[in-house]
Amino acid sequence: MRGHSTEYSTRSSAASGCAAEEGVFPQYLELLFANQPPEGGDGLPEETLVALGEQAGAGPGFATCVAEDRYAAWTAGLTDEASRAGVTATPTVLADGREIERTDAALRAAAGG
Known part of the structure; x- marks a missing residue:
């Protein structure tokens, strides 16, 4: 190992x-x-x-x-997809393809509640 x-x-x-x-x-x-x-x-x-x-x-x-x-290939695919989407920080939260603030209010608003 x-x-x-x-x-x-x-x-x-x-x-x-x-x-x-x-x-x-x-x-x-x-x-x-x-x-x-x-x-x-x-x-x-x-x-x-x-x-x-x-x-x-x-x-x-x-x-x-x-x-x-x-799942190494799966992980590599996710990383490539995130890079193409312009994700550069962790965590990054997207809603409908748009980055939102990492706050409770922004997450609730994006979830529709």
């Missing part, structure tokens, strides 16, 4: 695809945010990404999915 990497956002995104495949994406996302490493650092090692998936309730196929980088 791979250790720390500066490609953490790519690796964690691909692991999130594996979590979705296992039906535990919301739980996994919550654990990723709770254990988020400092920005600009090495990120969590693969072993920790797998352990968080297991903690979220993923089955034994999750570790294999992560090790195989099954």
Whole structure:
């Protein structure tokens, strides 16, 4: 298994695809945010990404999915699409293709409520 990497956002995104495949994406996302490493650092090692998936309730196929980088192409596609759309910051929120402020009021207005 791979250790720390500066490609953490790519690796964690691909692991999130594996979590979705296992039906535990919301739980996994919550654990990723709770254990988020400092920005600009090495990120969590693969072993920790797998352990968080297991903690979220993923089955034994999750570790294999992560090790195989099954969702690496999916992650690359999302990154390319965001780049073409001019997204340069995280988080960026789009509603009907237009960037909105990251405030509760703006999100509620965009959601129509």
